Amino acid sequence: MKTDVLDVIGETGLQHAAAVNAALAANDRVKFLFSLLQMALSHAAHPDQPAAGLRRERLAAGVEDASLDAVVAGARRAGPRVAIPSARAVLARVAAEMRLMAAPVLAGPQGDEFAARLEALLAEMPQAADDLVDPAAIAAMTQAGRRGEDSLHQLVMDLHRALNAMQAALARETLDGAAVYGLDDERDRARVRAFMAGVNRTAPLKFDHPGLATTATRSGERLVIQNDIGTTDAHVIVVHVEGLVAEVTYTDVHAERLAFLQSLFDRFPVSWTGTDTRLAAGLAEGAPFHMTVGRLEATDEAGLLAWLDVLGSRLVFLIDWNRARKALRPFLRGPARVDVLRWAADEELGHRGFLELGGPRLIYDAIEAAAGSAMHFGDRLCDVLGDAAAEAFVRFVLRTASEGLRARRSQRLIRDRIRAELQTHFSNEGRRLLGRASDHAGLVFEIATLVRDGIAAVGAGEGGFDRLARRARRFEHDADEILAELREAVRRRSDHAAVLRLTESADDAADQLEEAAFLLELLAGLDPAGRVIDRLTALADLLVEGAQEWIKALGHAGSIGTEGGGPLHEDADDFLVAIDRVLALEHAADDAERALRHAAVQHAQHFRQLHLYSEIGRALEEAADALKRSGLITRDVVLGNAMPV
Structure with a gap:
């Protein structure tokens, strides 16, 4: 006891x-x-x-x-x-x-x-x-x-x-909720009031949980304030105040919670002793508990009263702290769980509202209602949404539970708000990934533009093709980085596999265009024939236009279903038009590549030049094919209502 x-x-x-x-x-x-x-x-x-x-x-x-x-x-x-x-x-x-x-x-x-x-x-x-x-x-x-x-x-x-x-x-007086006896003077009473002001300000955050009973007395030269915090026998805090010095003795069976308490007073010049482990015979089988002592030397009475107020206000956040930390285990990583509980304390929201509404069950119910196929047995929320989004959602849960219960909102309303917020996170992730696919499409367009400009430079006898090839390689590397990011996201959430598939196909276009840029560097020194360059320019123009339409298609796909209208509202129609143009341009690219081969056979000056014309034409035609495949994948997903956005 x-x-x-x-x-x-x-x-x-x-x-x-x-x-x-x-x-x-x-x-x-x-x-x-x-x-x-x-x-x-x-x-x-x-x-x-x-x-x-x-x-x-x-x-x-x-x-x-x-x-x-x-x-x-x-x-x-x-x-x-x-x-x-x-x-x-x-x-x-x-x-x-x-x-x-x-x-x-x-x-x-x-x-x-x-x-x-x-x-x-x-x-x-x-x-x-x-x-x-x-x-x-x-x-x-x-x-x-x-x-x-x-x-x-x-x-x-x-x-x-x-x-x-x-x-x-024993307690001949109750002072702001504290049982007091033997207080020496008005200064003692002011200090007890300061401590109780903090306790009373945050005590409602414990809801139906017992605890926070406070007793105060004078012992010799010191004011002694004791708070029982909760119901755990070894969970005790005792404050000694003498002059402008306050010493806090805190005991706990959980070393992690003891460290958490110390972290709540970072903005105050409190010096803490090292943690001491002791045994209490009255506890089960002489169970050990941890003890630390914090010392604050205030510069004036106002500073001391401010410290006592903050100290009293933090105690409610220790009740059921370890239970809350364990309840967050399926959703956040270890350091993030403590960070969220610290944030809830700093915001004076606490975690007891979350526990009152079922703790982990509250989040599991939201996942069941909102996640669909996005999560599977054994998945952690942080692995599916990502660490930052999962932590933001859990903070929303703690705030909504605490504020909702204190405002006497119905539990049904609180749970519905949490489910809606989680649904937003899942939807936002889909739009974010589709946005990254659009970024990838932008890089495809940049490489296609470099190739077109390079062909024009070759025809004009200009140099600088090494710089063009290096820029194309940088763009292609950036595209690969986006693809790797999408693969990692789909590893966490398989319901976004469609975004990965369409981007993988578009990445084939980036690879082929970068290859064409490399081959142009070789062609530049071979005195290319003008008629063949014209055919090559026509094919490159089709690739630039196809990349532009691909960017448009992804932009419209991200807007479908986010505002009013039927399935063929303006964004949906613009999407279908853009996809149709990608497909039409691929057919045109086939014809343009054949025309290129015909011109190359007639006008190439030697075999090396003929080979480069053919290989550049093949790379551009395969790039157009890749964009067509991406367009077909995207069309099927959007029309099948499976796009996770």
């Missing part, structure tokens, strides 16, 4: 208050366990009735064991007894919580009387061998006021009254 941790870290001033708080929390858990057993008996007696769900009651009581949600539905009659799932474990937990609840009362003047009742009643508890219980024994244990007989429930009520009296005597 938390008092054991306070003892280990040497903080004794608040142990009694912590013990009372822990006992009151145990009271809530015991009452939940009683209700659980009673509802299980009722369901076993009336199995035809729907089983009561106690999840909300469980969470409100601070019980984290989700397996208890299935106890009521699993209860069945077994002859004169009732089989209750985990009954033996539930009863053992009742006994442990009873001892925790009674601890501060047993240390008081009525301790002997309560101790005798506690031991007698615990000895009478049913053993629940094989999770079978006697309904009468459970009823006697969980009911109060039966013909003057004592019961565990009656003891719980009596202990609760005693604890309330102890708390009233």
